[in-house]
Amino acid sequence: MEESFSRNRALRRESVRTAGVTKVYGQGGAEVHALRGVDVGFGAGEFTAIMGPSGSGKSTLLHCLAGLDAVTSGAVWLGDIEITALTDRELTKLRREHIGFIFQSFNLLPTLTARENILLPLEIAGRRPDPRLVERVVERVRLADRLGHRPSELSGGQQQRVAVARALVSRPEVIFADEPTGNLDSNSGTDLLEFLRVSVDEFGQTIIMVTHDPHAASYADRVVFVRDGQFVHELDRPTADTVLDTMKKLEG
Numbered sequence: 001m002e003e004s005f006s007r008n009r010a011l012r013r014e015s016v017r018t019a020g021v022t023k024v025y026g027q028g029g030a031e032v033h034a035l036r037g038v039d040v041g042f043g044a045g046e047f048t049a050i051m052g053p054s055g056s057g058k059s060t061l062l063h064c065l066a067g068l069d070a071v072t073s074g075a076v077w078l079g080d081i082e083i084t085a086l087t088d089r090e091l092t093k094l095r096r097e098h099i100g101f102i103f104q105s106f107n108l109l110p111t112l113t114a115r116e117n118i119l120l121p122l123e124i125a126g127r128r129p130d131p132r133l134v135e136r137v138v139e140r141v142r143l144a145d146r147l148g149h150r151p152s153e154l155s156g157g158q159q160q161r162v163a164v165a166r167a168l169v170s171r172p173e174v175i176f177a178d179e180p181t182g183n184l185d186s187n188s189g190t191d192l193l194e195f196l197r198v199s200v201d202e203f204g205q206t207i208i209m210v211t212h213d214p215h216a217a218s219y220a221d222r223v224v225f226v227r228d229g230q231f232v233h234e235l236d237r238p239t240a241d242t243v244l245d246t247m248k249k250l251e252g
């Protein structure tokens, strides 16, 4: 079983991969080497969590993978596209058309209703929504009776579900999530993680999520561990216990 799982892994298609990615912030004496040569791949149709001690470079890595931050050296590919070779303009287009984001702060527009927020990226990209997909996603995130509400009329959990629905309806190549449960109570957090899991299993979505929380990471197919700006370890089919044990070893 273990062996066939690894063999499948060797054959799997990668949605995002990096080669020798470094990121240095600042200059001269104030340099911070946030990433020190990261080579890692993320499977298509898989849910991967990125974990590591505080300051290890998780958010920097996520931002470089998503083209939100420029690398200092090395390369990042999204499918066949080397995003580190794109101009700013090309990158903006690529992000708009192929990438979904879910942040800790939900980043919804306050004057728009839930429905308008969900459809906004498609509208900006000049694409028609697929009404059946929109209906399925809205049904799945249990927002059908909240579509006319503005963010201030929704709970934190509902707002985050609007953000997830917004990311999903444009069918992005990959969704990047940075501590998506960070501002949610534990019930809403679990609810959201279950929904992320469903979107991978039912919609074939690829998700890459940074988290501090072993419980959150246990919803992923695989956990990638970062320490001191390097990819140091990975776990397949993680449980909260195996993640916690690994974190203790990395921090010890």
Ligand SMILES: Nc1ncnc2c1ncn2[C@@H]1O[C@H](COP(=O)(O)OP(=O)(O)OP(=O)(O)O)[C@@H](O)[C@H]1O
Residues within 6 Å of the ligand: 025, 026, 032, 033, 034, 052, 053, 054, 055, 056, 057, 058, 059, 060, 061
């Ligand atoms: N804009 C910036 N300018 C200078 N240094 C930065 C900047 N952003 C991050 N760093 C530094 O880079 C290193 C990695 O930071 P990063 O935020 O990626 O870590 P992290 O693992 O996500 O941390 P945490 O878990 O605490 O959020 C840290 O030493 C941080 O102080």
